[in-house]
Amino acid sequence: MRDRVAIVTGAxxxxxxxxxxxxxxxxxxxxxxxxxxxxxxxxxxxVRAISPESEAFEADVTSFPCLEExxxxxxxxxxxxxxxxxxxxxxxxxxxxxxxxxxxxRVLAVNLTSVFQLTRMILKPMMKARYGRIVNIxxxxxxxxxxxxxxxxxxxAGLVGFSKSIALEIASRNITVNCVxxxxxxxxxTDALNPKAKExxxxxxxxxxMGSPEDVAHAVAFLASERAGYIxxxxxxxxxxxxxx
Ligand code: NAP
Numbered sequence: 570m571r572d573r574v575a576i577v578t579g580a581x582x583x584x585x586x587x588x589x590x591x592x593x594x595x596x597x598x599x600x601x602x603x604x605x606x607x608x609x610x611x612x613x614x615x616v617r618a619i620s621p622e623s624e625a626f627e628a629d630v631t632s633f634p635c636l637e638e639x640x641x642x643x644x645x646x647x648x649x650x651x652x653x654x655x656x657x658x659x660x661x662x663x664x665x666x667x668x669x670x671x672x673x674x675r676v677l678a679v680n681l682t683s684v685f686q687l688t689r690m691i692l693k694p695m696m697k698a699r700y701g702r703i704v705n706i707x708x709x710x711x712x713x714x715x716x717x718x719x720x721x722x723x724x725x726a727g728l729v730g731f732s733k734s735i736a737l738e739i740a741s742r743n744i745t746v747n748c749v750x751x752x753x754x755x756x757x758x759t760d761a762l763n764p765k766a767k768e769x770x771x772x773x774x775x776x777x778x779m780g781s782p783e784d785v786a787h788a789v790a791f792l793a794s795e796r797a798g799y800i801x802x803x804x805x806x807x808x809x810x811x812x813x814x
Contacts, residue, residue, distance in 0.1 A: 570794065571596035574647040576639075578630055578687065579657030581608035583756030584706065586615075587782035588654055589790050593620035595790060597652065600643050601625040602636075622647075630657045630683035631675075640690045649698060650691045652793045655684040655728075656706040660758065662717045673720045680724035681731070688735060692744075701744035702793045705732050706785075709752045709808045725750075730803055736802035745801040747792045752808025754780045775810030 575592045579585035580601035590600045594615045601616065602608040606627045613625035624646060628635035643650060658680045661672035684705055695701030710718060711725030729748055736746040753770050754758055759779065762770070771777065787809045793796055806814050 570652075570790075572796040573597045573651040574600065574643070574649050575652035575654065575793065576600045576602060576643060576650060576687075576691070577654040577656060578602045578683070580625070581605050581612050583758060584751065584754060584782045585656040586612045586653070588656060588786045589616050589623075590619065591783070591786040591790050592652070592654075592793065593623060593751075595794075596620070598647060599623040600639070600647075600650075600697060602628050602630065602639055603657070604629040631678040631685065635685055636683070636687050640687070644694060650694050651698070651700060652702045652704070653687065653691050654704045654706070654789055654793065655687060655709055657683060658706065658724075658758075660718065660721050660761075662721070664717055665719050668720060676720040677724050677727075680721065681727045684728060684731065692739065695744050696739065696742050699743045701739075701742070702797070703732075703744065703746040704736070704789050704792045705746070705748045706789075707732075707748040707750040709750050709803060709806065709812050712804075712814065713812055732804075740801055743798070745792070745797065747797075747800060747802065748804040749785060749788045749792065749806070750804050750806045750814075752780055752806070752811040753787045754782060754783060754807075756778060764798050773811060774808070778809065780807060781807055 577589045580589040581603035596746040608623045616623045626639040628639045705728045707724040707728045732746045788805050
């Protein structure tokens with residue numbers, strides 16, 4: 570990935586941070602986007618120790634002007650965007666009867682509409698360069714469903730359909746669009762689960778353990794690499810056997 574320029578959203582923690590570090594190790598210059606200033610700067614420091622030209626922007630992915638500014642500054646600095654990893658995501662769990670419209674809309678805005686916005690912004694430079702790798706972070710529950718997560722599941726299933734459609738639109742331009750669907754990965758997101766829920770999940774995973782952010786980062790890096798050039802519209806499951814697509 571030497572000299573490739575990769576944008577990773579939600580890169581201040583968890584999976585996104587490890588993906589950013591992994592792409593840097595493979596030689597990419599990484600642009601980290603997240604909406605929390607201290608942690609994104611800490612992550613940038615870690616990434617710059619490997620790939621010194623890397624950059625970070627504090628941006629809420631639901632803000633169109635913030636995203637536009639980040640893309641503009643990325644193009645000004647590097648003149649290209651080769652890889653986009655749409656990773657930023659949140660949960661606002663509740664059974665449907667108790668789910669507020671605000672929680673529905675917020676999850677869809679962060680997890681899905683931001684991907685529509687950012688992908689639209691970076692497609693032009695990618696199409697001009699006739700090269701691109703877009704990797705969207707979906708979830709196993711996007712294909713299995715999950716009670717209490719109708720908003721989250723709708724957003725993650727939406728990413729799969731979105732990715733297939735865009736893959737078809739731009740296949741002839743040497744741009745691929747794929748999803749990685751993690752199962753249960755040890756991050757802040759799953760730390761929030763109560764011990765009983767965690768135990769129940771672990772009992773359903775054939776490999777008997779949660780995955781690590783590194784497990785996901787390896788899959789992302791493969792789909793973001795030149796070697797994955799003939800794979801598009803796919804969803805790569807990283808879930809220890811919990812679900813087999
Ligand atoms: P995490 O540790 O909570 O990280 C989420 C990241 O998204 C953070 O960097 C956060 O930044 C960023 N983010 C949230 N809202 C944002 C916004 N409005 N604008 C910009 N950045 C925002 O969660 P994770 O477990 O690493 O999850 C990463 C992705 O993997 C998510 O899409 C998640 O749905 C997916 N996933 C995770 C699992 C799992 O088991 N962990 C399983 C399947 C799928 P700030 O901290 O700065 O807000």
